[in-house]
Amino acid sequence: MTTLVVCLDRTDDVGRKTGLRSPVVGWEAVRALVTDVGLADPEDSGVNTLLESLRVAQNLRDENEDVVVAVVSGDRESMVSADRAVAEQLDVLIDDHDPDSAVVVTDSAEDERLIPIVESRVRVDSVDRVVVRQARDIESTYYLLKQFLADEELRQTVLVPIGLTLLVFPLLATTVGPAEGAAAITTVIGLFLLYKGFNIDERLTRLTRQTRESLYSGQVSVVTYVVAAGLTLVGLFVGALGVSSLEHTSGVVVPAMRFVFDSIPWLAMAALTASAGRLLDEAIGEDPIRQSFFNLPFIVLAVSLVVRGFSAYFLEQQNVIDPFVVPAAELGVLQNERIIMGASERLALFVVTAIVVSLIGARIAASVSGTRGELDRPDGGSDAGLADGGPPSAPDVEREPNGGAEAAVNSDADPDPAPDRTDPELTDGGADSNAGPDPSENRER
Template structure:
């Protein structure tokens, strides 16, 4: 009784990695193929399929059966051509060895589709499916989980919130109800994820470090920042009071404009106070004042004027704010009657003044920047002249270069690069010995 033990490879991994053409028939040929495939790709499960084929053949030989070992591969062009190539090779094996039955060895669902082709040619007694005991993905997951559990920071970041959720949710569900408990838990988890996602903890640590450094170094900006925080709170409070004084306004635009109109002056003063403290720190330090700090107060005033102008325009259009009236005045020979400025005229005036202030700020910043660059250039020129003069004096006072002419000429790269001339033609080459004599 002859049994065909055949290993099926539909995608031709064996031929692609070893360069051999199938079918590969014979015990020694398949055993050599195991080495070739293993050296080409040690992680390929096809190596296990080939070894399983040899093991099954060895077991059948131990039972005194005649065994033919073969490896059949498909084609890489298409699935149809691969199936036809396998069918042709099975026909050749059946015609050559005339087996009574077959044992098919496969290692994937893709190769299992070839089993009906083999069954149509020869009786199949068994289908041996090779499953690798330790798959790479499972092993990688295990080691990643082990590394995760060994990292203390990751444990505190992931496991602690999950554990607290499992502990708190039953209590909340008992006292408040499942819906309220789930809502509270999801809210806390969302806040925690945002806290970690925006790196708020790093920002808090950085701000705390800067505050400590400012306190220990005695910077003026510490006091101005506190004053700016107080002015910001006052501005927010003033904005809320302004919104609360409205009589049931429709929509959201009017309350937002009222809040901006009342809060912007205080917020602008807070920003100016903070920038003034920063400017004082820059002026006290040895380093020159940066252009951005010089331009910041002008930008703050310009932006506040624009916001104030637009908010006043919307409020005046809705009748919330009264039109701006200029009272009558008399100053010497100059006098004027009272008049009213419309909303558009006031908005244009605010915008023009803001643009002028921003241009003045840019001009002031560029002026101080140019003055600083000029001072640095003068310092650089002065340092160069003071370094060059000692070199000239030292070269003039060196007696070795004046009296010893030979080494001086040898050490000069300009003289060494010139072609060698006749000693008699060199001036002073023969005169010096005569004068010493």
């Protein structure tokens, strides 16, 4: 069993300080590298990382394991080029030594981002992060502060918000008061922390990239999404108008139910429009349409019916809306009177209708997906022909008992017939069986 003890250096500190090109492989080479890095920068934690790599390799050798110790460095131009350089060096090490597992040694969170690259090429049994103990005095604190100020990313993340706070607080304190200024600054800091905590910047970047790709590719969903956004605004506006038309009502339940009752049709139309655009994009594309895209419009309609039914129930209980009335109709000789449905009957009607709509949607989605699956089969759906009474497929022809295609193939490939049968019409006990079936016999059968 061969174990690769690899020391990761994403920012190429080893190459920048010693001028050596990585990877550096072998016990003696890494031990010499410790001296070179220590002479170039004795305060660098990379020296301790190299020593830790040698210590881990020595412990594994004491356990009678075949160990290869190496140092892999990235690139200083960009993080992408650094990761690609590390990936190329790992490929070279794996091709040369063929390790069964690896032990990764790092000294920072920046280097630990390379671990997935190592895991994609060889099994990682352990990750050893080196933490250097520092003396807790004024000099070490000053040194750490100096190192902190030298990091550009940390400066932009920490110092810029603190500087803006110190500038804005005196202005707010003199204009609106100290308490209001402190509240405003605290709110801004809280929003900034939430912005960073939820990775909103990355989400916005990904959304912008997806929107640009959708516009360039000419997807129908771009137009339907815009229409859905407009319908959503209309629904919110109609719901707000419904709430404003209420008389003085205590509590928030009735206004909330009124808002939902008035806005849910528009919101449902918005969701149906968006799902229809997504379904059209899937239909235009080359990949088969997933069953969920067929089922989504029916689910949206069913949920909207249930929500509107429950909101109507609460509003009718409070006498905000009138009962549901089924008008009278004349159908030839049949006549029915006007039917007035109560709150419970209306709710039951909406719930039952929603269940029926969802069942119909599931049935249609399953049938459409099954049909597309048969059309996409490589054999062209030959089993459907058998179900309809069409001609049998090739395997069925070969299974014909009285000298079909299989007998012809077997007579050419193997002159000795498989079954030992004695035809009563042959006087020699079936000696002419190799000659194949008699055409006249087939015609008689």
